[in-house]
Amino acid sequence: MKKLLKPIEPILSKGFDRVESFIHTHRSVKFLFGSIFGAFEGLVRGTKETTQTQPFIRNNYDVKRFMGAVLVALVIGWVFPAIYFYGWQCVISKLIVSLIIGVFVVDVLWAIIAREEHISEGGFVSCLLVPAILPPQSPLWLTGLGAAFAIIFRNVMGGVGNNLVNPAIFSRLFLTICFPSLLVTGYQTPFVGIPDLHSLRYGLDAVTHATPLTAFKTSGEVASFLSLLFGTAAGSLGETCRLALILSGLWLIKIKVVNWRIPVSYLGSVLVLSVFFSLVMGKTVAPPLFQLMSGGLILGAFFMATDPITATYSQNSKWIFGAGCGFVTVLIRNFTTLPEGVMYSILLMNLLSIPIQSLMVKIKYRI
Amino acid sequence: MYKEKENSWFKGGYNFFDTYPIRFCNIVEKIFSDDMPEIFEFHASVQKIQHVIVNLCPTEPWILPNWVILEHKTAAFLDKLKEIRVRYFPDATIHIGINKNENEHIVETIDYAVSVEWMKVYKLDAKYPQDDPVILAKVILGVDISFNKDTISQGVVILDAQTVSAVYDNCILGNQVNSRFIALSGTGLKENEIINVQLGTSIEKMFKGRFKEGIKYRVFVNGPLRGNEITDLSQRIDWSINNIVALDAMDRNIMFPMFKSNELALTTNILGELRRCIYCNFCDDICPVDLEPALYYHSYGRGEKHKARLYNLGKCIECGLCSFICPSKLELLKIIKECKALDK
Ligand code: SF4
Numbered sequence: 260m261k262k263l264l265k266p267i268e269p270i271l272s273k274g275f276d277r278v279e280s281f282i283h284t285h286r287s288v289k290f291l292f293g294s295i296f297g298a299f300e301g302l303v304r305g306t307k308e309t310t311q312t313q314p315f316i317r318n319n320y321d322v323k324r325f326m327g328a329v330l331v332a333l334v335i336g337w338v339f340p341a342i343y344f345y346g347w348q349c350v351i352s353k354l355i356v357s358l359i360i361g362v363f364v365v366d367v368l369w370a371i372i373a374r375e376e377h378i379s380e381g382g383f384v385s386c387l388l389v390p391a392i393l394p395p396q397s398p399l400w401l402t403g404l405g406a407a408f409a410i411i412f413r414n415v416m417g418g419v420g421n422n423l424v425n426p427a428i429f430s431r432l433f434l435t436i437c438f439p440s441l442l443v444t445g446y447q448t449p450f451v452g453i454p455d456l457h458s459l460r461y462g463l464d465a466v467t468h469a470t471p472l473t474a475f476k477t478s479g480e481v482a483s484f485l486s487l488l489f490g491t492a493a494g495s496l497g498e499t500c501r502l503a504l505i506l507s508g509l510w511l512i513k514i515k516v517v518n519w520r521i522p523v524s525y526l527g528s529v530l531v532l533s534v535f536f537s538l539v540m541g542k543t544v545a546p547p548l549f550q551l552m553s554g555g556l557i558l559g560a561f562f563m564a565t566d567p568i569t570a571t572y573s574q575n576s577k578w579i580f581g582a583g584c585g586f587v588t589v590l591i592r593n594f595t596t597l598p599e600g601v602m603y604s605i606l607l608m609n610l611l612s613i614p615i616q617s618l619m620v621k622i623k624y625r626i
Numbered sequence: 627m628y629k630e631k632e633n634s635w636f637k638g639g640y641n642f643f644d645t646y647p648i649r650f651c652n653i654v655e656k657i658f659s660d661d662m663p664e665i666f667e668f669h670a671s672v673q674k675i676q677h678v679i680v681n682l683c684p685t686e687p688w689i690l691p692n693w694v695i696l697e698h699k700t701a702a703f704l705d706k707l708k709e710i711r712v713r714y715f716p717d718a719t720i721h722i723g724i725n726k727n728e729n730e731h732i733v734e735t736i737d738y739a740v741s742v743e744w745m746k747v748y749k750l751d752a753k754y755p756q757d758d759p760v761i762l763a764k765v766i767l768g769v770d771i772s773f774n775k776d777t778i779s780q781g782v783v784i785l786d787a788q789t790v791s792a793v794y795d796n797c798i799l800g801n802q803v804n805s806r807f808i809a810l811s812g813t814g815l816k817e818n819e820i821i822n823v824q825l826g827t828s829i830e831k832m833f834k835g836r837f838k839e840g841i842k843y844r845v846f847v848n849g850p851l852r853g854n855e856i857t858d859l860s861q862r863i864d865w866s867i868n869n870i871v872a873l874d875a876m877d878r879n880i881m882f883p884m885f886k887s888n889e890l891a892l893t894t895n896i897l898g899e900l901r902r903c904i905y906c907n908f909c910d911d912i913c914p915v916d917l918e919p920a921l922y923y924h925s926y927g928r929g930e931k932h933k934a935r936l937y938n939l940g941k942c943i944e945c946g947l948c949s950f951i952c953p954s955k956l957e958l959l960k961i962i963k964e965c966k967a968l969d970k
Pocket residue numbers: 902903904905906907908909910919920923951952953954955956958
C-alpha cells in the first residue's frame with residue numbers, strides 16, 4: 260500500500276497546496292467549499308501543527324482513528340450480516356442514502372450556512388447507525404429523513420463533543436412520533452440457508468413478521484435462543500445478528516474505544532432485574548435469557564450506550580449509567596404497552612448523565 | 627536485604643521503550659570545554675536522612691542508560707555507595723530500584739544485598755513516570771511526598787547513578803569532578819550517542835556535526851516530555867542536564883499519515899487535528915496518580931479555573947502523559963499549569 264501510494268504523493272500534495280492557496284485567496288470560494296476541502300484534506304493529509312508546550316511529543320492516535328475503529332466494528336457487526344439476511348439491495352441502498360443525505364448534504368450545507376470549520380467523521384458513525392435501528396422494510400426516504408434529522412439535531416446541539424444525547428436514537432424517536440405505522444410494521448423474516456444470487460440481492464421476498472418482543476407481548480411466544488443469537492429472528496436491520504455484534508463489540512473493548520463498564524453493567528442489570536421479576540411475577544414477564552438477546556439490547560449496549568460523548572465521563576458513574584439503562588429497559592419492556600425500551604432508556608440516561616456525573620464527582624472528591 | 631516489589635506498580639503510566647526504541651552507540655566520546663570547566667559540588671544535608679533511594683530505573687528511552695555508569699561492575703558501584711552511606715547518611719536505609727529487565731544488574735545487586743542489612747533492592751517496571759520522585763517514594767517507601775517540593779526536607783534523598791559516582795570521586799577520593807555523561811539522541815541527529823563532556827561546554831560545540839542536514843530540528847534539554855525546549859544553543863552544560871534530544875520538527879503536511887507511523891514517531895508534529903474532548907477516558911486511564919484531567923479541561927472551558935483545584939489538582943505530578951495520549955490533542959498539561967498558578 261505504502262509503495263503503491265509513493266508515486267502519487269508529490270502530485271497530490273502539490274494539488275492540495277494549490278487548491279488550498281486558491282481557496283484562501285478567494286473569500287466566496289472559501290465560504291462555500293472551505294469546510295469540504297478541509298474535511299477531505301483531513302482524510303489523506305496529516306496536520307502541519309507542531310507542539311508548543313510540554314510534552315513535546317504526542318501519541319499517534321487521534322479522533323479519526325477512534326471513530327474509524329467504531330466504523331469498522333459497525334460494518335462487521337451489522338452491515339455484513341444484514342447483507343446476508345436481507346440482501347445487498349436493501350442494505351447498501353439504505354446505507355448510501357443515509358450517508359449521502361446525512362454527511363454529504365446536510366452536514367456540508369450546515370458547514371456552509373453555519374460557517375463551521377469542520378465536517379467531522381462523527382457523522383459517519385451516526386449515519387451508519389440510523390439504518391441499523393430502522394425496520395428492514397422501511398422505505399428509503401425514511402432512512403434519508405432519519406439521517407438528516409440525526410445530523411441536523413447533532414449540529415444544533417453544538418456538534419460532536421457537545422451533543423447531549425445520541426443523535427441516531429433521537430432521530431429514530433422523532434421518526435417514531437411522525438410515522439408510527441412505518442416503524443411498527445416493516446419487520447420481515449431474514450433469509451436463512453445457503454445464499455444464492457437472488458437471496459444475496461433481495462433477501463427473502465418480503466414476508467412481514469412481528470419481532471420476537473412484539474410476538475411475546477401479543478401471544479406470549481418466546482423465540483429460541485439460537486435464532487436470536489445468529490440473527491434468524493425478525494428485528495431491525497442492524498440488531499439481529501447478535502453474535503457478530505458481540506464479537507465486534509468485544510474487539511472495541513479490547514482496543515479501549517468502548518469502555519467495558521457500560522456493556523457489563525447494562526447487560527448485567529438487565530439480567531439481574533429480569534431474573535428478579537421472573538421469580539416474582541412468573542410468566543407475565545419475558546424470561547431473562549430471551550430479554551438479554553432480543554430487541555436492540557446488544558446493539559444498544561455495545562454501540563449506542565457506550566458512545567463516550569453521551570455517556571458519563573467518570574469511571575464510577577459509568578456503572579450507574581449502565582445500570583440505569585438496564586433498569587429503564589426492563590421496566591419499559593415488561594410494564595408498559597411498548598414492546599421495546601432500549602432506545603428510550605438510552606435516551607433517558609443520556610439526559611441524566613450530567614447530573615449523575617456531577618454527583619459522582621462530588622462524592623469522589625468530597626466537595 | 628532483597629525485596630520483590632513487582633506487584634506494587636502504580637496504575638496508569640506508559641512504556642515509552644516500546645513506542646520509541648532508542649539504541650545508543652557504545653563508544654563514548656570525550657568533549658572538552660574551551661573555558662575553565664566548572665566543578666561538581668555536593669553539599670551534605672544537615673538534616674537526618676532516613677531513606678536514600680538510588681534510582682537505577684530510567685523510564686524514558688533518551689535518558690542516559692545504566693550501563694554507562696555501571697560498566698558491568700555493579701559490585702564496585704555498590705561499594706562506592708557503601709562508603710557514601712558511612713560518610714553522609716549513617717542511619718539511612720539505601721533503597722535501590724532497578725529496571726526489572728536489566729538482569730545482570732539485578733542479579734549482582736541482589737547478591738550484594740543479601741549480606742548487608744542496610745540495603746534493599748526493588749525490581750521496577752520501566753514505565754514512565756516510575757522514576758518521578760513522587761512515584762518512587764510511593765512505590766518504594768509507600769509514603770506520599772508532595773510534588774515540586776524539595777525531597778530532602780521530607781526526609782528522602784533520591785540519587786541517580788551518575789551522582790553517586792560523582793559524589794564518591796569528589797568527596798571520598800577527593801578528585802575534582804568536572805565532566806559528566808550526556809545522552810544525545812533523537813530524530814534530528816545522525817546517530818544516537820553518549821558523550822562525556824566537561825561542565826561549562828556550550829551545547830553548540832557539543833552538537834557540532836551531529837545534526838542531520840536539510841531538516842528543521844528542535845532541541846530539548848532533559849527530554850521532550852518533562853524537559854524544556856532551548857533555542858539558544860550557546861547555553862552551557864551543567865550538572866542538571868542528563869540528556870539532550872533533538873527532534874525533527876516535521877512542521878509540514880505528510881501525505882497518508884496512517885501508513886507512516888514510523889516516519890512520524892518521535893517528531894514534534896501534533897499528529898492529529900485539534901478537536902473537542904470526546905470523553906474517551908484515555909487521560910484518566912493513563913494518569914499515574916489517578917486524576918481525571920478532562921475535569922480540569924471542562925472547568926477551564928467553562929471559565930471556572932478556580933474549580934479545578936477541587937479535583938485534587940495538587941496531586942498532579944505534571945508528567946504530561948494526559949496531553950501525550952489525548953486523541954483530541956488538547957493541551958491538558960498547559961491547562962493544569964495555568965489552574966495551578968491561580969492557586970498561588
Ligand atoms: S483524553 Fe482528551 S478527549 Fe479523551 S477524555 Fe481526556 S481530555 Fe477528553
